[in-house]
Amino acid sequence: MSNTQLIKRFIPYYQKYKWILLLDLFCATLTTVCDLVLPLIVRFITNTAINDLASLTVETILKLGLVYLVLRLIDAVANYFMADVGHVMGARIETDMRRDLFSHLQKLSFSFYSDTKIGQLMSRITSDLFDVTEFAHHCPEEFFIAGLKIGISFAILGSVNIWLTLIIFTALPVMLLTTTYFRKRMRREMKRSRVKTGDINAQVEDNLLGIRVVKSFANENIEEMKFEVGNSQFLEIKKKTYRYFAGFQTTTRLFDGLMYLLVVVCGGIFMINGAINPGDYIAYLMYVTTLLASIRRIVEFAEQFQRGMTGFERFIEILDEPTEYENQANEVELTNVVGDIRFEDVSFQYNDGGDAVLSHIDVEVKAGQNIAIVGPSGSGKTTMCHLIPRFYNVTSGRILIDGQDIQGLTLHSLRTQVGVVQQDVYLFSGTVYENISYGRSDADRASVVQAAKHAGAHAFIEKLPQGYDTYIGERGIKLSGGQKQRISIARVFLKNPPILILDEATSALDNESERIVQESLKELTRGRTTFTIAHRLTTIKNADSILVLTEDGIVEKGSHEELLREEGVYYDLYQMYRELDELNEEF
Known part of the structure; x- marks a missing residue:
């Protein structure tokens, strides 16, 4: 995006603070006026002294000095406001942007x-x-100050000698065109630098989250070498950035000297020919100094400007990502859920244009039934269940809950009716109580404790150092796998949804932990419509119905005994998993 496009997108963030911004620009005007008045005072004193020294009295000089003192006091107050309130305005805008970005990230899709x-x-x-x-x-x-100084200086100097003024100001467009070359390349390299910073952050995060794996394989040196590659690439990008910035600065310094040269040489010639007097000549030098000081500030700001534009551009890239699914005006709330679910000719494929993950799925589940889904890895078991809370939208067909198409329901009301217990439990950094109460933010402590009891977690929680207020570390690292899983189950108990999805909830546990968690899950599923994605087939014998899902869709359906009698896909899978279980028991 061009700078103009980005600035247009940025301007709305000033809306809340428009009065602060206007006052800031008013203060900027005051400081600019103070800077531009001094050359006029010096010019007046010099010309008066040369033309009529007797008329230049001490009283006149003191009055001019008093005027300038008042202006400097005004400048000090205005500058304080700009440095304090102006910066706070910038910090508030940054806060607003970060809030908008975080809020938008919450709405982006699984994909x-x-x-x-x-x-x-x-x-x-x-x-x-x-x-x-x-x-x-x-x-x-x-930019406001620079525009004021350039405009006012041009008007004042033009009124003194338009030809010398035009000669001096012809250097500005040439300087602008020359510096544009470096500015564009600075922008490009700064964006690459931002991207590489993100890559380094991702690499560090990946390393630190997997630090136990790194240490267990003694691969610290390999990780250091991998990091060194990215770090060195980042250095090369920074080198290019500073090379272009050096060219940018050098160009402006050359034009500084050129403008001074024009004033000294051309102004001197004009003065010899009587086209300009000494007082005006001195004023010219002072105004050029003021102009060049402004240009130098713009040059110094250029790097900050490019950083700001680059950061804002990357901010806009995320903000322009389409949100998951916006609620439509005709969507309705899902309430009083019974739990009947029906898949009607449902097909699904990801947006990357790959093969269909699910094809023509037709399933009807009655309220309160426990449906197990089995099949080889990659057959779409998890994806099929994730379509129910609309983590993904169906490509074709439809899913009905109690006769209502889920596409016509608000996301919030739909997802509050669905509970998910996953194999990979995610616990937030905080206390046990905070993690369980995440299931329902308005729950009181008694409800949290009751949920933990239902999940079989209350006993071990009570033995923790601070009980429910025990800090469990990042991702619950201080707890065992079984303990984490029971807390996640307690969280769903607290939510109390009528529809439940168990995504291989016990496959990563040892036998003892699995037995305890299975008891918790048995309590959790009672009276709820449940979809169980099974890894260990021996755990789903009592399911009301078992769906065998392959790349060809649902190829078998029935109870455990019915499917075994058919000696089809399920029979083969069951025999294989039973042999694996026997081997595991031997070990």
């Missing part, structure tokens, strides 16, 4: 997170927005 590194997102929500505070404050301020 987005499947294709995006978390480290990249962390970079965009933190470091990419760090420069926005300075950018949001200084961008309008610096």
Whole structure:
């Protein structure tokens, strides 16, 4: 996106703070006026001294000095406001942007997170927005001041000698065209730098989350070498960035000297020919100094400007990602759920254009039934269940809950009626109580304790150092696999949904933990419509119905005994898993 497009997208963030911004620009006007008045005072004193020294009295000089003192006091107050309140405005805009970005991230689809590194997102929500505070404050301020100084200086100098003024100002467009070359390349390299920062963040996150695996294989050196590659690439990008910035600065310094040269040489010639007097000549030099000081500030701001633009561009890239599914006006709330679910000719494939994951699925489940789904890895078992809470939308066909098409339901009301217990339990960094109460934020402590009791977790929680207030570490690292799973089950108990999805909830547990968790799950599933994705087929013998899912769709359906008698796909899978279980018991 061009700078103009980005600035148009940025302007709405000033809306809440427009009065602060206007006051900031008013203060910028005051400081500019103070800077531009001094050359006029010096010009007046010099010309008066040369033309009529007797008329230049001490009283006149003191009055001019008093005027300038008042202006400097005004400048000090205005500058304080700009430095304090102006910067706070920038920080507030950064806060608003980070809030918008985080809120938008909550609305993005499963597909987005499947294709995006978390480290990249962390970079965009933190470091990419760090420069926005300075950018949001200084961008309008610096360009406003520069515009004022250039415009007012041109008007004043033009009124003194238009030809010398035109000669001096012809250097500005040439300087602008020359520096544009470096500015565009700075922008490109800064964006590459942001991307590489995100890659490094992702690599560090991956390493630290898997540090136990790294240490168990003694692969610290390999990880260091992998990191060194990315770190070195980042250095090369920074080198290019600073090379272009050096060219940018050098070009502006050359034009600084050129403008001074034009004033000295051309102004001197004009003065010799009587076209300009000494006072005006001195004023010209002072205004050129003021102009060049403004240009130098713009040059110094250029790097900050490019950083701000690059960070904002990456912010916009995420903000422009389509949200999961926006609620439509005709969508209705799902309430008073009984639990009847029907798949009608459902097919699904991911947006990457690959093969269909599910094809023409037709299933009817009565309220309160426990349906097990089995099949080879990659057959779409988890995907099929994830279509129910609309983690993904069906490609064709429809899914009905109590006769209502889920596409016509609001996402929030739909998902509050569905509970999911996964194999890979995710616990938040916090206490046991906070993790269980995540199932229902308005629950009281008694409800949380009751949910833990139903999940078979209360006994071990009570033995923890601070009981329910025990800090369990990042991802619940201080707990065993079985304990984490029971807390996740307690969380679903607290939610109390009428529809339940058990996604291989015990496959990663040892036999003793599995037995305890199975008892908890038996309690959890009672009276609920349940979909159990089974890894160990011996755990689903009592399911009301078993669906055998392959790449060809649902190829078999029936009870455990019925499917064994058919001696088909399920029979082969069951025999294989039973042999594996026997081998596991031997070990």
